[in-house]
Amino acid sequence: MFGLIGHLTSLEHAQSVARELGYPEYADQGLDFWCSAPPQIVDTIKVTSVTGQQIEGHYVESCFLPEMLASRRIKAATRKIINAMAHAQKHGINITALGGFSSIIFENFNLQQIRQVRNVKLEFERFTTGNTHTAYIICRQVEQASKQLGINLSEATVLVCGATGDIGSAVCRWLDARTDVADLIYVARNQERLQALQSELMRGKVMSLEEALPKADIVVWVASMPKGVEIDPTTLKQPCLLIDGGYPKNLSKTLKHPGIHVLNGGIVEHSLDIDWKIMSIVNMDVPARQLFACFAESMLLEFEKLYTNFSWGRNQITLEKMDLIGQVSVKHGFRPLLDLC
Ligand code: NDP
Numbered sequence: 001m002f003g004l005i006g007h008l009t010s011l012e013h014a015q016s017v018a019r020e021l022g023y024p025e026y027a028d029q030g031l032d033f034w035c036s037a038p039p040q041i042v043d044t045i046k047v048t049s050v051t052g053q054q055i056e057g058h059y060v061e062s063c064f065l066p067e068m069l070a071s072r073r074i075k076a077a078t079r080k081i082i083n084a085m086a087h088a089q090k091h092g093i094n095i096t097a098l099g100g101f102s103s104i105i106f107e108n109f110n111l112q113q114i115r116q117v118r119n120v121k122l123e124f125e126r127f128t129t130g131n132t133h134t135a136y137i138i139c140r141q142v143e144q145a146s147k148q149l150g151i152n153l154s155e156a157t158v159l160v161c162g163a164t165g166d167i168g169s170a171v172c173r174w175l176d177a178r179t180d181v182a183d184l185i186y187v188a189r190n191q192e193r194l195q196a197l198q199s200e201l202m203r204g205k206v207m208s209l210e211e212a213l214p215k216a217d218i219v220v221w222v223a224s225m226p227k228g229v230e231i232d233p234t235t236l237k238q239p240c241l242l243i244d245g246g247y248p249k250n251l252s253k254t255l256k257h258p259g260i261h262v263l264n265g266g267i268v269e270h271s272l273d274i275d276w277k278i279m280s281i282v283n284m285d286v287p288a289r290q291l292f293a294c295f296a297e298s299m300l301l302e303f304e305k306l307y308t309n310f311s312w313g314r315n316q317i318t319l320e321k322m323d324l325i326g327q328v329s330v331k332h333g334f335r336p337l338l339d340l341c
Contacts, residue, residue, distance in 0.1 A: 002057035002302035003088040003096030004045075004295045005081070006278070007064040009248040014065055017281050035076035037063040039084040041091065046275040047299050050333030055302045058093060059278045060084050062102060066226035066248055069101075078109045086117035089126055094307050096127050097298035100247040103129035103166075104224045107314050125309050128301060130294025132311040133329060134266040135170035136322040137293040138245050140336040142171075142218060143179060145263050148338065149239050151217050159185040159216035161209060161250065162223030164193035167266070170317035171220055176201045177319055185212045188223070216240065221250035221265065228252030233260050241340075247292065254341065261340045266293045271333035290337060300328045 008014040011031055018026035026033070043059035062084035068077040081102050088096040098106060105111070106129075115122050146153055158175055162168040163186035175181045184204035186194050194206045205212075213219070214235050221244040228249045236242075238259025244251050245265030255262055270289050279287035301310055310325070311317065329335075 001093050002055060002298040003060055003091075003093035004057065004099055004278075004298060005039075005060045005062050005084045005088060005096055005102050006099040006282075006295075007062050007066075007080075007101060008282070009066065011065055011067050014063075020281075031065065031067055031071065031073070034063050034065050035068065035073055039063060039080070039087040041087070043276050043278045045278075047270070048272050049303055049331075050271050051303075051331065053303055053332075055299065057299065057302065058088070058091060059276070060088050060096070064101060064105070066101060069105075070226050074109065077105055078111060081105045082111055082114055082117055082122075085122055085127060086120040089122060090120055094126060095298050095301045097130040097294050098127055099130065099292060099294050101224070101226075103131065103294075107166075124312070125307070127312075128297055128309050129166065129311040130292070130297035131166045131170070132317050132321045133268075133297035133300065133325045134245065134293040135167045135174065135317055136326045136329070137268055137336045138167065138171050138220060138222070138243060138265050139174040139178070139322070140326070141243050141263055141265060141338065142175065142220065142241075144336060145241055145243070145261070145338055145340060146218060148340065149241055149261060151239060151241060153182070154180040155182050156217040157183040157185060157215055158218045158220065159187060159212045160220045160222065161187045162221065162246075164188045164190065164197055164315075165222055165224060166311075166314050166317065167245065168220070168222045169197060169315050170322065171222065172197060172201060172204070173317075174319060174322060176203065185216060187212055219243070221246050223250050225250055231255070233257035236260055263340055264337055267291070267337040268293050268296050268329070268334040269337050270296075271335075285339070296329065296334050297325060300325060300332060300334075303332050304328055 045057040064080035243265040273288040284290040
């Protein structure tokens with residue numbers, strides 16, 4: 001049995017989902033209500049691999065909302081994640097992905113120190129961040145979508161916004177080692193971590209986002225921003241490929257401008273329909289087949305009976321692990337989303 005711990009992208013999103021699912025009493029509630037709401041299993045999932053193997057899982061809604069961080073309700077935010085993990089474990093789930101901000105909160109607030117949640121002693125080997133598969137899928141999206149657009153990587157500058165993060169640093173390492181990309185630009189806030197990445201890879205430039213955007217042929221967005229940013233498309237190169245892997249999205253709105261192509265980053269498409277409801281709630285274009293790569297990681301670990309925290313901690317993702325998860329991803333019928341808009 002696999003599990004997925006997820007959350008919605010904003011209070012407004014949570015209210016509209018509650019209304020849609022027929023819970024009007026939840027739909028009218030503000031942030032305080034969501035701060036006290038307990039985790040819930042809201043979906044049961046059946047996935048069939050192209051090998052014919054079938055697995056079952058559960059989606060656990062943590063009731064975390066990004067506004068909890070913005071309004072400094074840190075205790076509520078951390079409680080949501082730890083309670084959702086205990087809930088998953090209590091229901092006998094072998095391997096659970098910590099989707100979106102769940103793993104970011106776990107790391108940033110040192111939740112590994114909390115082992116006991118009421119009568120549940122958390123077993124961290126039952127959880128994975130899913131970031132190895134996410135990083136692998138984003139790298140394949142860079143390679144394949146650039147080809148579709150006629151952007152030659154050997155002449156291209158790739159900007160990674162969130163470059164020092166778990167996913168961002170893995171993407172930078174892969175692009176450096178596995179492609180002939182001409183140049184890399186790293187964007188984040190903490191200068192020390194940026195310098196460390198530059199020294200590790202012995203290449204690439206550190207710049208502010210404003211300075212970097214006009215120089216990039218491809219932008220990978222993997223910053224942990226609770227709210228997306230607005231950018232001026234007229235300052236970008238043409239063509240320019242923007243791969244937005246943030247959840248919530250790093251770009252606040254869909255850009256429609258000649259020569260600018262946006263791709264939903266870190267998303268995979270399965271070859272067969274998945275029996276679930278949850279992906280229509282997060283507005284996937286093809287909800288029966290498309291999903292977050294981090295969620296797919298827990299499915300892959302369940303298919304392979306790899307009951308281990310495959311992705312854990314920060315900046316530990318190796319190219320070998322990306323290769324391994326990439327191979328099983330293909331084996332079970334997942335592929336990177338390549339629908340450009
Ligand atoms: P991390 O916390 O490990 O890294 C976040 C990175 O973003 C760091 O480099 C951080 O550096 C940078 N950052 C944060 N805020 C800003 C800002 N305002 N401007 C520029 N850089 C910023 O996060 P992850 O790598 O785990 O996740 C990254 C994103 O990917 C998140 O949005 C997450 O929800 C999403 N995600 C998507 C998945 C999918 O399946 N599609 C799966 C898992 C995560 P600094 O603090 O120095 O600025």
